Amino acid sequence: MLLLLPQALVDGIMIGGVFITIAIGFSLAFGVMHIIDLAVGEWIMLGAFLGLYLNQWTNIEPFIFLPVVFVVFGLIGYYVQPVIFRVVSGKKGNPLLMGLVFTFGLALIFKGAGLTIFGFYSHSIPSVFSKGSFSIELGNFFLTIPVIRFMGLSYAIIITIMLQYLLKKTDFGLAARALAQNREASGLMGINPKKTSSYVYAIYVGISAMTGVLIGCIFTLSAQMGFKYTVFSFFVVVLAGMGYMSGVPWAAFLLGLVQSIFLIYFNPGYTLLALFVILYGVLLISPKGLFGRGW
Amino acid sequence: MPEPIIRVDSVTKTFGGLHAVDRVSFQIDPGEIVGLIGPNGAGKTTLFNVISGYYAPSQGNVYFKGEDISGQPPYKLAIKGIGRTFQVVKPFPGMSVLDNVVIASLSLHPKRRRAEEHAGEVMKFTGLADRAHVLAGSLTLAGRKRLEITKAMALEPNLVLLDEVVAGLNPTETDQTIELIQKIRAQGKTILIVEHIMRVIMNLSDRVVVLNFGSKIAEGKPKDVANDPSVIEAYLGEEAQEA
């Protein structure tokens, strides 16, 4: 049985890669806007469907129009953000929780819209990378890595690097980081919180939707998939620590690992239960994440 | 010799490596008004938080009416007789002024009717009775500070901790607050007051304790402390607020 462990590890890493991109955008949005977006899974679902239809209409390889999906949803996110901002900045009720409830409403709208428009069926987006896999021999161990999953990991790495560059080396990134640390002081320094937040949210939505396309290629997509990915996003972000982006890769790999271990060694039906228990446990023991650096 | 109301015995409070309060000892006798002064960051509010139960001392003990209260939570101490205000006032903004005070009165009078009557009496004492049904969130700063004191008084405390109760008030409001504090003392309450406005605290206090960088550097009558060279030096570079 132990022979399968390396494969489990590798699978975990591959899957985890995809979760990194989801969680990193989510963590960014949280860090800058203090918004916990319950609709994250739905953004992924909507992006996946856009990818599906674009591919069906144009027959172009989905990986090519990843940027298209990013831009489309970036724009949507850009225009949705002011509403969220208004809710979160209000003095009525508890702004943070009202923001949570608002995105909860958004999630319901999207889920309902998804089911209405797309029906209940599952689909998959075909890609040139869908078939084929690498095989690696390491001593006694034989590892199989499907190409598409490898592409997923590469995608995650590229996005992460680009995001890091954006945050660390550009003025915009500086503004976003400043906003995340101290909203008032940033305002005093000439940073426009509304505008910066709009861009941050746009980026987060764009990335999430884009990752949805990827998920549609690697796995399947359906109008009900949103919920599952919201769970995964929360799992990763809570374990990493809300707003603590450096923790995301580790937490994402852990998620991937749990999934693949359960797939190989245990009954996969227990996967979700295990995830919920871990999530709940982490919240109790170390709500600021495994590294204690969350919000 | 009457038992001191509060005895702070070599209390230290550290955060990480920082000694916010460093081996501070003093005591307050019943009926006294003691002022706690020191430059910003000297540890005054931290000391307040230790005495009122929000922090447990890292070392040392606090004795209240002879009992060791070190580390007990604030709600227990409130019932035992320690009332406090907060530097950044903490009203219950969505509730009426009356309800705000009733919460405190409930600790003495569990039945709501009686608690409301009691709250009404306390509000008359502090001059808030005319605003009983106003939403606390809509009060002016002076009103909120007044409410803060009222709530503490509704606990019928033996020791009242006042944390910067006149900061941000105009001279008229400041004088009104000073009057109230004197009324409170006249009731026999013991008061420990933190304040930056020198004329207020020097005129009100029987004794003054001076903190700097967490340690006590002076203690005594206001006039003596004001002339103490180490105190003057501690304040050099600080704009002492002369009202």
Added chain:
Amino acid sequence: MMRHRNILWFIGIFVGLLVVPLIYSDPFFIRIITEAFMWIGLAITWDVIGGYAGRVNFGHGVFFGIGAYVTAILMTKGGWLFTLTLPMAGLGAGLVALVVGFPTLRLMGAYFAIAMWSLALAFQQLALLLNITGGPDGMRMPAFLNPAFFFYIMLCTVAASFALLWYLMERAPFGLKVGSIREDESGAMALGLNPTKIKIQAFVLSAVPAGMIGGIYAYWISYINPASVLGDIITDQAIVMAVFGGLGTLIGPAIGALIVFAFKTLFWAYLSSYQVLYLIILGAVIAATVVFLPNGIWGTYLTYRKSKPLGSVIYKSVEGDNEHA
């Protein structure tokens, strides 16, 4: 004076409802009203922890589901009498709330919401996996077709819960204390309140009636499974009803429940091919409420009537305080 008027209203409505089955005996109609009661119960109990205590709970449905399964298991596997299972259903839910409340309630608001959400889902997974709960196939109860019986038992349970909550949250000091914890927890501590104790009490108070309602549901519908009683949909609707109706009051969620439920029923009656549209509207309602009417229908009405500035969750101070100060 006002207090007596409220009690009269309550008794009047209650008695009026008692005679409804005697006048309109159409079973379909009776079932609709019974379900309306159920949702009122779920919405007001959610509001105890969500509105009064200010802790948004995305897992409230778990108490409903636990109650449903307790009744189902006791009746089918233990041969218990239905009415005897109800207190157990409430007790089961209450115990879970007590045990779970200690660690979870000390989390900050957003974390509490997510923690409860994941807990509820964990329970759903558990129900799917265990044998005693029948797994994904759920549990079938002995059939008992008597709409009037369930009408009365749901009405009495919800009315009793409403009365109890009204007393505790609006009349007794407890409601005031819960509100102060919501407004400023650390400030409340300085006034003698133990936040953990009060939050747990409110939490258990929200759980027990929800559990009993779940127990009634199980026997009434005769069939339960993890999706129907432990799914998100129960919690989701309760939250929309409470927020839309008005947080921090009892009448608010009750009104919200009635309106949303009425809408849902009409929707399913005339637009049943567009069922998923219901989700969209539900989401739109709550999103719009949060943005435009944060105090809900009833809350906004209260503000308007008393001409108070819109503060945070409107907290009704005691009636009769006009007689004081």
